[in-house]
Amino acid sequence: MLDKTLTQLSAGLARGDFSSVELTQAYLERIRSHNADLNAYITVTDEIALAQAARADEQRAAGNANPLTGLPIAHKDIFCTEGVRTSCGSRMLDNFIAPYESTVTARLGSAGAVMLGKTNLDEFAMGSSTESSYYGPTRNPWNRETVPGGSSGGSATAVAARLAAAATGTDTGGSIRQPAAFTGITGLKPTYGRVSRWGMIAYGSSLDCGGPMTQTAEDAALMLNTIAGFDPKDSTSMDRPVDDYKARLNEPLAGLRIGLPKEYFGDGLNEGIRAAVMAAVSELEKLGATVKEISLPRTELSIPAYYIIAPAEASTNLSRYDGVRYGYRCQDPVDLEDLYKRSRAEGFGAEVQRRILVGTYALSAGYYDAYYKKAQQLRRLIRDDFQTGFREVDVILAPTTPSPAWTLGEKSNDPVAMYLEDIYTLSTNLAGLPALALPCGQVSGLPVGLQLIGNYFEESHLLNIGHQYQQATNWHQQSPVL
Amino acid sequence: MSLDRSQVENVAQLARLQVSEDAMSETVASLSSILDLADQLQKINTDGVEPLSNPLDATARLRADDVTESNQRDAYQSIAPSATDGLYLVPKVIE
Amino acid sequence: MEWETVIGLEIHVQLSTRSKIFSGSSTQYGAEPNTQASLVDLAMPGALPVFNENALRKAVAFGLAIDAHIGKRSVFDRKNYFYPDSPKGYQITQMDEPIVGLGEVDIVLDDGSTRTIGVTRAHLEEDAGKSLHEDFEGMTGIDLNRAGTPLLEIVSEPDLRSAKEAVAYLKKIHSIVTYIGISDGNMAEGSLRCDANVSIRPKGQTEFGTRTEIKNINSFKFVEKAINVEVQRHIDVIEDGGTITQETRLYDADKNETRSMRSKEFANDYRYFPEPDLLPVEIDDAYIQDVRDHLPELPDAKIERFKADYSLSDYDATVLAASRAMADYFEAVVDVSKDAKLAANWCMGELAGQLNRYEQEISDSPVSAADLGLLIQRIQDNTVSNKIAKTVFEAMFRGEGSADEIIEAQGLKQVSDSGAIEAMIDEVIAANPGQVADYRSGKDKLFGFFVGQVMKASKGQANPAQVNDILKSKLQG
Known part of the structure; x- marks a missing residue:
């Protein structure tokens, strides 16, 4: 039962093959068996889940079910969930019982989805391996000695290991797509502003984007149908109509023009991943697509641009954690300065402090123009490069990561080495574009993935291509043996 | 770009982060290596390019002037480290 | 040596919106601590600001009132600093692209001459909460009800040359913002607060001297005293061979002196950058025209009209038009009494005197304009003499009834038999x-x-x- 996709489970509930309570119990059972080992969840909300499942079953009995009613999912512990600890993977918020609900989780909750728990992440979403969490690293279910990617590593592992039917994630520089690639699942980073950020704890405000992490593109469409849309509580949320993301899933791909950016296929790319991605390209050609090489010449510069902009925004977004109104407060502060400095030094981990310091420096007097402003200018150039590309092709296809999952601890002491691994995902966040990560092969027993990058608000098209690809292949059906 | 210790101390003061003596040299080194990475930006000519702060170049949507919030003090202060008589408490502030 | 004083004022005006600038909390003054502090005001993780259109409208109205440049595109920035009454660790303000650009206002000096004072800019920002320093178990208490109240910060050019000019300018700004109804202007409640940048230089020198900033002066009287005492301090320091340090100082009204603020002793680096949670604000000509169409008559125009329509002297017209409340009251008295000269005398004489005696605002006057108009009618029809009318007015002010009731009850009717x-x-x-x-x-x-x-x-x-x-x-x- 737990190997089924969200869409299949939805059909099973509708047919009455099983109840939501039964399904939820099965997931909770599996979480009990494997979470200690994988550390995908920070908090398992058994009671809430069972109560929601019982309510979902009642709704279904009353004939009020919709596609998500009764489906057990997990939330990245960056979304505020009222009455439930929302830690963001940080000691700073270890005692933070959120007093309100994020728009994403509220929408899923009103659609009838059941919350199994809150998943692990790099502290404040700052990382690519889920090793910087205060709650310890999450393991990759394909090989427990490797990382699941990050920062949404807990959600990725939960979905890959079938500890949840689907999960929410957030993507600031690849945090949905990279862990999706490392664990063999599907992950969608929507257009910036398509999914509300209200209640989603901020890392880099102009980059942060919530999205679905699922087994299939079809499941991602199902979830996006619920979480996408305008929210008056988020000024950056876009007030424009939302597609029915399932409507185009079955369109044929004949005539589709795919661009392969040559900068994404350079020397740094693992040969196994190159082969897997090119095999997927052939598959899409068989389905009617044509392929051409394009250039995104500033791809490499996305790394310095991102690692200025994101820490700069983060450095001030995290100023609110001061030990005054909520969160961690140091013991016996002698004065106000001591309260601030020790609460923050003790409450934040090393990588978070590092990014706060970098960001503070980049915004400080005399350096703003050389760093922050320069990075924002480069950001426009990167966006323009994509727009040039989209004049020639409909979508851009590229590997999601340059290499498969690395060994736990391998890059922990070398932040720059870890940052370089984000090279293929950062540009889309800087440009605000949607991108869909799909599993497309394995290298040494570890999943690897490709991503499809579309123009603004073209999520429907990406999901269509992803679904057609998954109809023709079975990489998305592979799951690790626990 | 390599930083010196006093620059790191200054930034840590602005960010209100206590950097311990033990961690200082490693902090100086890692910040310097990150800024080396960032310095690739300096090679690029961006003259006349408007900085992009929102990817969609969108503009503000305005809210009507309505009071929509009610008093939730008890709920919000139940998670406060220190509050008395409805006030958040901090070590004495001297002006 | 003869010294010239150079003063610039930064005036913070709380805009009288119902809700806060970035949240739906009430801005009502005087509520129980933290009962008007929402998720946004408390800077809860994940909470986001949304801009209040009415704050924008009021800021544009001010810009139009001083004939200033209106920013068709304005941008909010974060000003980063740690302080317990600033819950986000930054204040949302406007740095490079404010809503109101260069403008000017005229002030009238005691000798009747007029000076034009430049307004550099006026920008929107959020107010901070309040730190309560009474002893709470040896701690400071933080009340965030005020956090997020919309402020318009009006920055003048360093055009003011004396404390008296500074007061005249402050009164003029007070009059404009209350006239156009963008603020209640209540200084006692902090609706209008003033920082003064003060420096001196030898008469004839063009470069400015080192300035100090006096923070948070909250009455017209204290503005004059604080500036005078600070100017004298500058002169004393410099004439003793010392130098002025650029710093922020507080005015102590009890001791009539300024002192350095300890908490601001190290230079801050505010790290301004565009607020990514808010998008640039763009307005078009139609919006500006709509605000213009709703602007009430401004003080200068009203003075001219009072002189023309009511044959008032320059002095009388200026006094009566100084506040919108007084001007409206006066016109309502004229409406009933049909005698502008008598109405003016009564408003500026007995009414102002009684209000002053009981320390009341005209909006709280126990005698309505219509009632004063009726009393004046009784003078005109010889029911009472002007002198007896004053006695009647005092009784009206004490709430003893209408003019006719008091005249009747106390037998004050004039004897014409x-x-x-x-x-x-x-x-x-x-x-x-x-x-x-x-x-x-x-x-x-x-x-x-x-x-x-x-x-x-x-x-x-x-x-x-x-x-x-x-x-x-x-x-x-």
Whole structure:
């Protein structure tokens, strides 16, 4: 039962093959068996889940079910969930019982989805391996000695290991797509502003984007149908109509023009991943697509641009954690300065402090123009490069990561080495574009993935291509043996 | 770009982060290596390019002037480290 | 050495919106601590700001009122600093692209001359909460009700040359913002607060001296005193061979001195950058025109109209138009009494005097404009004399009733019955034969003595004109 996709489970509930309570119990059972080992969840909300499942079953009995009613999912512990600890993977918020609900989780909750728990992440979403969490690293279910990617590593592992039917994630520089690639699942980073950020704890405000992490593109469409849309509580949320993301899933791909950016296929790319991605390209050609090489010449510069902009925004977004109104407060502060400095030094981990310091420096007097402003200018150039590309092709296809999952601890002491691994995902966040990560092969027993990058608000098209690809292949059906 | 210790101390003061003596040299080194990475930006000519702060170049949507919030003090202060008589408490502030 | 004083003011005006600038919390003054602090105001993780259109509208109205450049595109920035009353660790403000650009206002000085003062800019920002320093278990208490109240910060050019000019400018800004209804202007409640940048330089020198900033001065009186005492401090320091340190100082009204603020002693680096949670604000000509169409008459225009329509002197028109409340009251009195000169005298005289005596605002006046108008009618129809009317007005102010009720109840109606007046005069003449003889022998000045005796006998109620006429003829006897 737990190997089924969200869409299949939805059909099973509708047919009455099983109840939501039964399904939820099965997931909770599996979480009990494997979470200690994988550390995908920070908090398992058994009671809430069972109560929601019982309510979902009642709704279904009353004939009020919709596609998500009764489906057990997990939330990245960056979304505020009222009455439930929302830690963001940080000691700073270890005692933070959120007093309100994020728009994403509220929408899923009103659609009838059941919350199994809150998943692990790099502290404040700052990382690519889920090793910087205060709650310890999450393991990759394909090989427990490797990382699941990050920062949404807990959600990725939960979905890959079938500890949840689907999960929410957030993507600031690849945090949905990279862990999706490392664990063999599907992950969608929507257009910036398509999914509300209200209640989603901020890392880099102009980059942060919530999205679905699922087994299939079809499941991602199902979830996006619920979480996408305008929210008056988020000024950056876009007030424009939302597609029915399932409507185009079955369109044929004949005539589709795919661009392969040559900068994404350079020397740094693992040969196994190159082969897997090119095999997927052939598959899409068989389905009617044509392929051409394009250039995104500033791809490499996305790394310095991102690692200025994101820490700069983060450095001030995290100023609110001061030990005054909520969160961690140091013991016996002698004065106000001591309260601030020790609460923050003790409450934040090393990588978070590092990014706060970098960001503070980049915004400080005399350096703003050389760093922050320069990075924002480069950001426009990167966006323009994509727009040039989209004049020639409909979508851009590229590997999601340059290499498969690395060994736990391998890059922990070398932040720059870890940052370089984000090279293929950062540009889309800087440009605000949607991108869909799909599993497309394995290298040494570890999943690897490709991503499809579309123009603004073209999520429907990406999901269509992803679904057609998954109809023709079975990489998305592979799951690790626990 | 390599930083010196006093620059790191200054930034840590602005960010209100206590950097311990033990961690200082490693902090100086890692910040310097990150800024080396960032310095690739300096090679690029961006003259006349408007900085992009929102990817969609969108503009503000305005809210009507309505009071929509009610008093939730008890709920919000139940998670406060220190509050008395409805006030958040901090070590004495001297002006 | 002769010194020239250079002053620039930064005036923070709380805009009178119902809800806060970035959240739906009430801005009502005086609520229980933290009962008007929402998720956004408390900077809860994940909470986001949304801009209040009414704050924008009020800021544009101010810009139009001072004929300033209106920013069709304005951008919010974060100003980063840690302080417990600033819950996000940054203040949302406007740095490079403010909503209001260069403008100017005219001030009238004591000698009647006019000076034009430049307004550099006015930008929108959020107010901070309040730190309460009374002892709470040895701690400071933080109340965030005020956090997020919309502020318009109005920055002047360093064009002011004396404390008096600074006060005149501050009063002018106060008058404009209350006229156009963008703020209640209540300084006691902090709706209008002022920081003063003060420096001195030798007369004739063009470069500015080192300035100090006096923070949070909260009354017109203190602005004048604080600036004067700070200017004198600058002169004393410099003439003693010292130098002025650029710093922020607080004015202590009890000691009438300024002192350095300890908490701001190290230079801050505010790390301004565009607020990514808010998008640039763009407005078009139609929006600006709509705000313009809803602007009320401004003080300068009103003064001209008062002079033209009511034949008031320059002085009277200026005093009456100084506040919108007084101007509106005056016009309502004219409406009922149909006598602008009397209405002006009463508003500036008795009304202002009583308000001053009871320390009340005109909006709280116990005597309505219509009631004062009716009292003036009673003067015009000779029911009471001007003098008795003052007694009636005092009783009205104490809440004893309307003019007619008080006149009736206290029997203050003027005596115009010539028989009764004659009888009183006869008594006075009979009782003072010596003075009558003196008067008739040429001591004309004694006439006033007889008038006084008659008025006394009538308890002030005799019609003075009749008393004059009859007395004159009887004394000539």
